[in-house]
Amino acid sequence: VLTKLAGGLYYAPKQTAFGKAPPEDDTLVSTFLKGGPFLLASPNAYNALGVGTTQLHNKTVVYNHKRHGKFTLGGRTYDFRMKPAFPKKLTAEFLMVDLVNNLDQLGESAKDVLERLKARLAAGDRARVKKAAQSYGSERAKKFFARALAEVGAEVGAQDAA
Template identity: 65%
Template sequence: MTYTPDHDEARYPQKALKPGQAYRRADLARWSTSVDRHLKQLVESGTLKKLSGGLYAYPKETVFGPAPAADKEVVSAFLKDDTFLLASPNAYNSLGVGTTQLYDKTVVYNHKRHGDFQLGSRKFAFRVKPRFPKSLTKEFLLIDLVNNVDQLAEAKDEVLKRVVQRAASSDRRRLRRAVREYGNERTKKFFERALRASELHAA
């Protein structure tokens, strides 16, 4: 159903906004006859927080004070698309392969944008990929780690040795399928050797 702003909203868009959401200037222009003036007023009053050129967030009031819009909302507004996957090198720490470092950026796998962007106080690394899952899985994280192992702070050889051990105890069918879909050529060769070795050892 198409949303039609009433007369008051057309003059001033705040009534049409929802706390916790992110908006592009083009979104707000639908509800305002003077969008730049209204944006300036909303930012100066603290109603909206400017994240980057043309991108704004409406903080949600909580008992602890204003809470920023969720990363998912910010990225969706930035991309003008809901097809993406939020990931982080921090998630590798859950795999038990010896990674312990914490990183202050979020990786966004998507089909449209590539580059590093500061959106408000958050850093996002947008990476264009032809395929990625709808949500993070153990198999995807293992493959993503090997894809990006050169960027990690930990000792590469030690981490990869533990990845081989983790692969041996994984569901081989699911892991092989994920490797085919998400691994780069080097990662595919790595898991091919690791899985073959584990199968020979099991035999």
Template identity: 60%
Template sequence: MAKLDELKKNLKRGHVYRRDELTQWSNAIDRHLNTLVNDGTLQKLSQGVYYYPKETVFGNTPPEDDTLVRKFLKDDRFLLTSPNSYNSLGVGTTQLYNKRIVYNHKRHGTFMLGNRKFDFQMKPHFPAKATPEFLLVDLVNNLDKLAEDKQAILNNVLNKVQQMDQVKLKRSVNSYGNIKAKKFFKPALQLSDN
């Protein structure tokens, strides 16, 4: 029991851990993790990923999405976004989606982390944070996946282009736009064919 107590003593509330991080305090990590999950100390979020819940007056809080994704990927290079972010652009998208998208360099597919679903998409390029210019390009990239009036949205996007920083938008289109998006933005931004 001494090793289990040592493991418990080194856990910090609100932290997400990978199994291999915890082996330094345990001589029987799998047995100890099972014990801690069964007694409610830890929550198993995914294969080899555990959470020590932070307690509030309202009960246990879930881990922050970015903390969870960082541990799952073992990488800081990702962009966590959602189709709901498009609603901030003012181009007529109003739907709410229960979907989290993770642009990253390592994983592809849909994964349940805890009780939340994440859609991991491998991309060669994405910004450190979702700027309005990136979101506009990403909206056009993903328009076919949205439950919106596509033509109305595209018309609104063309109007929005005129209000945005043209240099930043051109850079976003060139860096993050798929072929269809580049073709769509080309007349509005006078893009070259490179």
């Protein structure tokens, strides 16, 4: 009746027309971490930002306060990353900051992605992006957003004056 997922981790699969259903990601990760706050994310979410990322990634990143490393649970690999802070749910602002934090792990040209991201900042809520960068960004991300937001603010101010 029980299926072993990992050392000390079991689940009772539900039978569907297509076979045994795998456990839900959030339930599996919550059980593995024994509760606690965590955020499930995927690099695929960057594609929705419209900054030129098109790669599809077969991994799930779990931001949490307890574990760090790659763990295989139920045949899927999860990349657990300990972070001091992360939001309760994914937001566009967090994804922008996370994109800059993980820029070296993407397959696209970093320079092109950063240019498109800077252009995207003009249309977004700059105050929320600034707050997200301060809360969740690496030093490199904080510097990028400080420069980019200053440039975008100057451009918007010049357009308003004209």
